[in-house]
Amino acid sequence: MVNIVVVSHSLLLAQGVAQLAEQMIQGGCRLAIAAGVDDEAHPIGTDAVKVMEAIASVDDPAGVLVLMDLGSALLSAETALELLDRDMAQRVRLCAAPLVEGTLAAVVAASAGGDLPRVTTEALGALAAKARQLGEPADQPAAGPATPVMPADGQSVSWKVLNPNGLHVRPAAQLAGVLAPFKADLLLQKEGRGVDPRSLNQLATLQVRQGDTIRLLASGPEAQQALDAFSTLARRGFGEHVDARAGMVLGGIPVPPGGIRAPVLKLRPARYHARSETISRAQVTGQQQRLRSAMAATRGDLRRLAHRAGDAMGPDQAAIFSAHALLIEDEDLLRAFDQRIARQLAGAEAAVQHELLAMAGEYLAMEDPYLRARELDIRDILNRVLGHLGAGPVAPLSIGDGDGVLLVAEELMPSEMIGLERQKVKGICLSEGNIWSHSAILARAQGIPMVVGVSGCMQATRTGQMAALDMTTGSLTVDKPAGGKKAGLDEA
Missing domain, CATH: 3.40.50.510 (Phosphotransferase system, mannose-type IIA component)
Known part of the structure; x- marks a missing residue:
């Protein structure tokens, strides 16, 4: 360091x-x-x-x-x-x-x-x-990488973003993936600030919102093809269904307000954490190879999750996991892993945990609540990579063969939502969570009622106990044990 x-x-x-x-x-x-x-x-x-x-x-x-x-x-x-x-x-x-x-x-x-x-x-x-x-001109740094400048003969095209949530992870992943093959120097600008549009991580820092005008600059042998591909994707809403008059139209299953009643199933999904450890210089190459293998296995997991989400819910939900796979293919990120192992003599687990938690922190610091919620995606990826480095692949949630349960947990990752069935899961109650998270979006797409921020729900319930989840008020009422009183919990 x-x-x-x-x-x-x-x-x-x-x-x-x-x-x-x-x-x-x-x-x-x-x-x-x-x-x-x-x-x-x-x-x-x-x-x-x-x-x-x-x-x-x-x-x-x-x-x-x-x-x-x-x-x-x-x-x-x-x-x-x-x-x-x-x-x-x-x-x-x-x-x-x-x-x-x-x-x-x-x-x-x-x-x-x-x-x-x-x-x-x-x-x-x-x-x-x-x-x-103070309204004074700021001098530019005298060292370090400068924002790329397109040559005078460069070409450009501009677009006003219509997507209600801007270029969040899924449309940003679409953009990065579409532009990746072209042999051209590319720069995406917003209000004079530019980033590499083929880097999902850099696109996130630009924080493009609905109504922002972005400009793609291109030079090189395939500059025009890249601009044409950008324009085509923009007109298609960057992979989302966008109406120029009314904004984005999202398909889903309407869930009427009211309540559900079901036996509780408490879950504590596996969460992996790396210990800080120092390796020898002779171990550097081996640790880098271990991490590359774990990343490849994680990308395989994410592609399979994308297929399952697509089959069960549709292309918009599949795009969540396709974007996750694209994110961890970012060469800058892979280079950062290798450098941390080589320079800090950190083990593979410690290196990936440090870099991905730092990335999650960057999302949490963003102003846009939709983008802030993407930090859960990063932690989801991290959990899978750590699993492949140690205990093995992350197992799907086990619900059993009951007629319908109320899942109670601290938090559910987006990847843990895949495979849940409406007939088996009547509702979900989380002590943490975020209404803008991909976990919540996937729950809505599956028609599973979810309430987040119900503080104390893990302590107040036990598996098999009957409970009622009120979707109108966001409250959980737990049946009293023999000789006791009902316990009521409200959404935070």
Whole structure:
């Protein structure tokens, strides 16, 4: 993991910056300070030896980023590099970012697993948010990958998005898949910001909503074919049924308001978690191969789930799992797994868990509630990959042969909804969950009533107990045991 060194003329200033930064590290990167000089009468200054020692104390194969306050701090840092071992010095980058904002941005990026160029870019761009808030022009970062610029002879086409939920995971997956084969340089823009439209992960960060105008720029030998394919897909609603006047028309089975009554079946589906472990360098290739094999097995699972969903519910539901399969084929993501194993000496389980949970966190931070709910999809994928790395494939939910039960659980993943039968499952009650999740969408498509956010339902029920789920009020009423009272629980 990239670590950080703060160089300042003032020990108190450096300690204050470190105190701010440490609130954001929380077990992530390490931070060292090199500040002031050992002169009680004149303590303000910098010492190259102190800087050298600070760098050595947090040296890491991933690199060290050094941030400085004033001119002579830069001179001391440059001298420290000359004093260091040559191999160590090559892993160090001096950064011109502002000390306070740059350090905070750097520790967040480093703790999230960013490599040295990414951490540097985040530090250099740390003033952008402040500049935007004050209405001042923001300087572009001086390092790191820039947004691709199409050549002057590039072509483009624009489209106003009609999909009520914008380019969420399914239409985004359609777009990425359609554009993938073309030999062309492509850039999708919204409000001047551009991403690679063949990356599902990058498309998500663009947060395209209904009413947004997007523009695809293309250059290269198959640029026109890519633009034509984009236009055709856009006119078809990016794979969804979209009416230009009324928005998207979704097919489904109407479920009348009211209630259901059935015996409870409590479920605790398998959830896998990786332990943090350090491997040797000799194990790196083997761990990378293990993870690639588990990812391939997971993609096979997702394709089978897509077929089952398509047969049972239709193409829109099948597209959920096709999108999941496309997401984990992303080369940037696979490269991040390999790099974490090689650079951090993390085992396959720890590497995939770190990267996918970081991705889930990015979805949770989005403004759009529909996109935020996609974090459950990422955790669903992670659970399957961890299963293939250890305990084996994730087994389907076991309902039994009863006449109809009320499933009670903390949370159900989208993949766990496939195979549920309306005649066997009268309703679902979750203590957690999200109304925008693909689990909820799949429940509606199967005509299975679902209520989410019923806090305490797991503690208040037991398998075999009769309970009533009121779909009008979102409440669960549990029959009293002999000699007791009924327990009522409401949707959160």
